[in-house]
Amino acid sequence: MTRIVAGLAGGRVLKVPPKGTRPTSERVREAIFSRLEHYDLLRDTKVLDLYAGSGALGLEAASRGAREVLLVEAHKAAAGIARDNATKLGLAGVSVRCDRAEHVAGLPTSPPWDVVFLDPPYDLSNERLHDVLAALVPHVDERAVIVIERSARSGMPLLPKQWRVMTSKTYGESTVYYVEPEVPLVGYTCA
Structure with a gap:
C-alpha cells in the first residue's frame, strides 16, 4: 500500500498502476523528504516530478x-492514476501531464524549478538519463535540489558538468542521489 507520509494529506492512500512502475x-520517501525539509526546500516551492508513476513523490511535496x-x-x-490521485487528495497547485520526461525537461518555465524528482525505470540508460538532466539545466533555480533514484547497480548517474552530487544514500536495491547546480563564487578571492 502506498500512502502520503506527512503534511495536509498525511496517511491518505494512493492508487498505483498495476504494472510498469516501481x-x-x-x-x-520519508528519508527524501526529511532531507528536503532539512534543506528548507518544501514550503512555497515549485516542484517537477518526472517519471511520476502514481505521483507519490510530487504529491508528497504538495502535501x-x-x-x-x-x-x-x-x-x-x-x-x-496520477491524475486520479491528485484529484482525490485535492491539494492546491498540482497538475498532471501525460508526456515524455525528455520533452518536458527542456520546456522553458518561469520561475525555474526548485526541486526536481527523477525516478526513471531502472532499465533507462545513464546516457538517456543524462540527456534529460542536460535539458533541465537552464530550467532549475541555482539553489535547486535534483533528487534522482536509480538502481544501486546502475552506478552514479552521468551529470551535466554544471551539477554535482551533494550526497547519496543506498536503500536496498535503490540509491538516491541529491544533486545541485555548482554555483560559482562571485567576487570570491583567495587571501
Missing part, C-alpha cells in the same frame, strides 16, 4: 507545502 517505498507541482508521466494509464 513506486518509491514509504521508507525512502508538505509546495506551491506548484507538475507530475509528468509518459504512460497514459499511469498518468490517469
Whole structure:
C-alpha cells in the first residue's frame, strides 16, 4: 500500500498502476523528504516530478507545502492514476501531464524549478538519463535540489558538468542521489 507520509494529506492512500512502475517505498520517501525539509526546500516551492508513476513523490511535496507541482508521466494509464490521485487528495497547485520526461525537461518555465524528482525505470540508460538532466539545466533555480533514484547497480548517474552530487544514500536495491547546480563564487578571492 502506498500512502502520503506527512503534511495536509498525511496517511491518505494512493492508487498505483498495476504494472510498469516501481513506486518509491514509504521508507525512502520519508528519508527524501526529511532531507528536503532539512534543506528548507518544501514550503512555497515549485516542484517537477518526472517519471511520476502514481505521483507519490510530487504529491508528497504538495502535501508538505509546495506551491506548484507538475507530475509528468509518459504512460497514459499511469498518468490517469496520477491524475486520479491528485484529484482525490485535492491539494492546491498540482497538475498532471501525460508526456515524455525528455520533452518536458527542456520546456522553458518561469520561475525555474526548485526541486526536481527523477525516478526513471531502472532499465533507462545513464546516457538517456543524462540527456534529460542536460535539458533541465537552464530550467532549475541555482539553489535547486535534483533528487534522482536509480538502481544501486546502475552506478552514479552521468551529470551535466554544471551539477554535482551533494550526497547519496543506498536503500536496498535503490540509491538516491541529491544533486545541485555548482554555483560559482562571485567576487570570491583567495587571501
